[in-house]
Amino acid sequence: MPTEDPQSAIRALLEEKRVFPPPKAFTDQANARDGAIYAEAAKDPEAFWARMAGELKWTKPWTKVLDWNPPHAQWFVGGQLNVSENCLDRHLAGWRRNKAAIIWEGEPGDERVLTYADLHREVSKFSNVLKGLGIGKGDRVNIYLPMIPEAAVAMLACTRIGAVHSVVFGGFSAESLRERINDAGAKLLITADGGWRRGKILPLKAVADEAVKDCPTITKTVVVRRVGEAAGASFDPARDVWYHEEMAKAALTCPPEPMDAEDMLYVLYTSGSTGKPKGIVHTTGGYLTHVYATTKLIFDLKEEDVFWCTADVGWVTGHSYIVYGPLANGATVLMYEGSPDFPDKDRFWRIVEKYRVTIFYTAPTAIRTFMRWGESYPAGRDLSSLRLLGTVGEPINPEAWMWYQEHIGRKKCPIVDTWWQTETGGILIAPLPGLTATKPGSATLAFPGISAEVVNDAGDPAAAGYLVLTKPWPGMLRTILNDDKRYQQTYWDRYRGVFYFTGDGAKRDEDGFFWLLGRVDDVMNVSGHRISTMEVESALVDHPAVAEAAVIGRADEMKGQAVSAFVTLKAHIQPSDELLKEIKAHVVKKIGALARPEDIFFTSELPKTRSGKIMRRLLRDVAEGRVLGDTTTLADPGVVAQLKRQYEEK
Ligand code: WTA
Numbered sequence: 001m002p003t004e005d006p007q008s009a010i011r012a013l014l015e016e017k018r019v020f021p022p023p024k025a026f027t028d029q030a031n032a033r034d035g036a037i038y039a040e041a042a043k044d045p046e047a048f049w050a051r052m053a054g055e056l057k058w059t060k061p062w063t064k065v066l067d068w069n070p071p072h073a074q075w076f077v078g079g080q081l082n083v084s085e086n087c088l089d090r091h092l093a094g095w096r097r098n099k100a101a102i103i104w105e106g107e108p109g110d111e112r113v114l115t116y117a118d119l120h121r122e123v124s125k126f127s128n129v130l131k132g133l134g135i136g137k138g139d140r141v142n143i144y145l146p147m148i149p150e151a152a153v154a155m156l157a158c159t160r161i162g163a164v165h166s167v168v169f170g171g172f173s174a175e176s177l178r179e180r181i182n183d184a185g186a187k188l189l190i191t192a193d194g195g196w197r198r199g200k201i202l203p204l205k206a207v208a209d210e211a212v213k214d215c216p217t218i219t220k221t222v223v224v225r226r227v228g229e230a231a232g233a234s235f236d237p238a239r240d241v242w243y244h245e246e247m248a249k250a251a252l253t254c255p256p257e258p259m260d261a262e263d264m265l266y267v268l269y270t271s272g273s274t275g276k277p278k279g280i281v282h283t284t285g286g287y288l289t290h291v292y293a294t295t296k297l298i299f300d301l302k303e304e305d306v307f308w309c310t311a312d313v314g315w316v317t318g319h320s321y322i323v324y325g326p327l328a329n330g331a332t333v334l335m336y337e338g339s340p341d342f343p344d345k346d347r348f349w350r351i352v353e354k355y356r357v358t359i360f361y362t363a364p365t366a367i368r369t370f371m372r373w374g375e376s377y378p379a380g381r382d383l384s385s386l387r388l389l390g391t392v393g394e395p396i397n398p399e400a401w402m403w404y405q406e407h408i409g410r411k412k413c414p415i416v417d418t419w420w421q422t423e424t425g426g427i428l429i430a431p432l433p434g435l436t437a438t439k440p441g442s443a444t445l446a447f448p449g450i451s452a453e454v455v456n457d458a459g460d461p462a463a464a465g466y467l468v469l470t471k472p473w474p475g476m477l478r479t480i481l482n483d484d485k486r487y488q489q490t491y492w493d494r495y496r497g498v499f500y501f502t503g504d505g506a507k508r509d510e511d512g513f514f515w516l517l518g519r520v521d522d523v524m525n526v527s528g529h530r531i532s533t534m535e536v537e538s539a540l541v542d543h544p545a546v547a548e549a550a551v552i553g554r555a556d557e558m559k560g561q562a563v564s565a566f567v568t569l570k571a572h573i574q575p576s577d578e579l580l581k582e583i584k585a586h587v588v589k590k591i592g593a594l595a596r597p598e599d600i601f602f603t604s605e606l607p608k609t610r611s612g613k614i615m616r617r618l619l620r621d622v623a624e625g626r627v628l629g630d631t632t633t634l635a636d637p638g639v640v641a642q643l644k645r646q647y648e649e650k
Pocket of ligand 1: 395422
């Protein structure tokens with residue numbers, strides 16, 4: 001029977017009092033060291049963003065910084081620029097030409113270094129490959145790749161010719177990939193024969209083949225040879241082309257296509273509170289400005305840094321802080337293909353030691369895993385190159401924050417806890433490490449030029465409530481692809497078009513610091529991955545034995561939340577361990593391994609209100625071993641009491 005207090009993580013956040021002022025040595029050299037930046041940006045946010053945008057290369061200047069027609073924003077109206085030109089060509093004139101842009105390590109231990117000149121050449125060539133395959137401005141291209149440099153090459157090549165990319169995380173199933181390809185209407189899919197994960201081959205090509213069977217818009221598939229023969233990937237000469245063969249034939253130069261600031265840059269799917277994933281639309285000028293500025297000021301990026309963000313390029317963190325933000329700054333990015341525990345649990349620390357990584361950015365769930373593995377793994381490695389640490393993806397519990405500071409940062413590295421979302425494009429709440437004091441578990445203050453507030457249901461400022469954004473920002477999503485109505489409903493209707501509703505609960509302390517407390521909608525956060533309860537429920541009821549299903553995110557010490565499912569079976573079907581396994585496998589097949597339910601609980605009935613609504617709140621009480629909350633609105637209070645007894649006996 002679960003006895004731990006499931007709310008202890010939140011309680012720890014609410015009771016945290018420690019404060020760490022920025023180390024003087026850090027402040028003295030920081031990109032942002034004059035505290036006036038906050039007040040100046042607050043006084044005139046548009047001027048602040050225009051100043052940041054002005055550090056990029058524009059081929060045509062904008063005529064208006066912001067055109068705000070709630071809930072639709074346009075930034076840098078009339079301006080033109082090209083993202084790949086800003087991330088590559090701009091750095092070629094001086095010595096950065098020969099600086100490492102991407103240092104890559106494959107899981108088996110193979111290494112590659114691409115200088116800015118190398119990356120520019122690869123991207124130019126691949127742009128020509130894309131054109132040769134009939135891809136042009138505005139066309140959609142799907143990318144389903146492991147963490148290899150070709151992922152960045154493919155993304156940048158799309159931006160060079162004005163094609164819109166949609167990257168899908170390699171852990172998603174064929175069905176999930178297909179749904180995303182079809183929603184975007186992609187003409188081309190870029191994938192690989194496989195990838196390496198924990199010494200095993202991820203069969204990406206097989207999954208891609210399965211997906212594109214029902215993707216009428218796909219005309220060609222480009223296949224990167226990552227694994228080779230061992231992958232056993234099939235090859236259909238009518239549809240598939242090898243990346244290396246096309247690249248061998250491609251011309252070396254490709255002029256960047258001038259893009260309007262508001263031209264679509266990419267779409268990236270994320271889970272919402274309904275079953276259907278949302279295609280989040282980002283545009284060119286505002287997005288690049290936002291990720292450029294936040295990378296420079298929050299990660300304090302310097303010429304000699306080696307910046308390692310451990311996310312996958314399939315998520316927004318990889319888009320903004322592996323590819324676009326750091327490369328727009330001319331930084332050296334470290335990219336690693338595989339798992340942190342292969343061949344041993346010190347793999348990350350070996351990488352830090354080997355490449356002298358200076359800035360390290362990861363997720364709280366990873367930090368908690370490192371904690372559980374024990375401090376001997378990092379202690380055995382030279383981590384003295386590190387100077388700044390970051391976290392993202394979920395609230396960080398103060399205990400993990402302190403461990404990170406002590407065992408990875410060796411008490412000398414500031415920690416930037418960065419709050420943001422796929423929808424926000426870049427970081428919105430985080431310290432400026434040379435200026436802002438940090439508190440374990442708090443993302444601290446809004447970035448200069450960002451207006452955030454904690455409000456109650458009525459929209460009035462409150463000490464605890466919902467996090468909202470009260471002004472538009474350059475990296476904000478412009479809409480949901482093919483569904484502008486859903487864009488308005490999801491983010492703006494709640495506060496009548498005045499505030500952007502984040503879906504996160506938060507509190508503000510006496511210093512005005514933000515403490516993020518987790519999602520308030522039907523979105524789960526499992527190991528920093530967003531998963532919708534409805535999506536998992538649809539996958540469950542798709543199984544022939546399942547009559548009804550309710551899914552909740554149960555508090556989990558390591559993952560933040562774990563997927564917990566309550567399932568009723570169709571008449572005459574008996575629960576069994578076999579069936580349980582089969583149903584779990586069905587969810588993996590439908591969505592991907594990231595959505596696999598941690599536990600499935602068979603029940604004869606689900607607790608419902610008289611109007612038939614499933615009371616998830618009560619299921620959460622059951623799963624987390626709490627005293628049941630208010631049951632008066634239930635049609636049959638006996639159902640949940642019975643469920644609780646059953647659960648406890650389990
Ligand atoms: C959560 C990831 C607390 C939050 C960049 C948000 C966080 C969701 C933090 C977005 C943080 C992200 N502290 N919670 N520092 N960062 N979140 O779209 O619930 O995958 O709404 O973007 O993650 O997840 P997404």
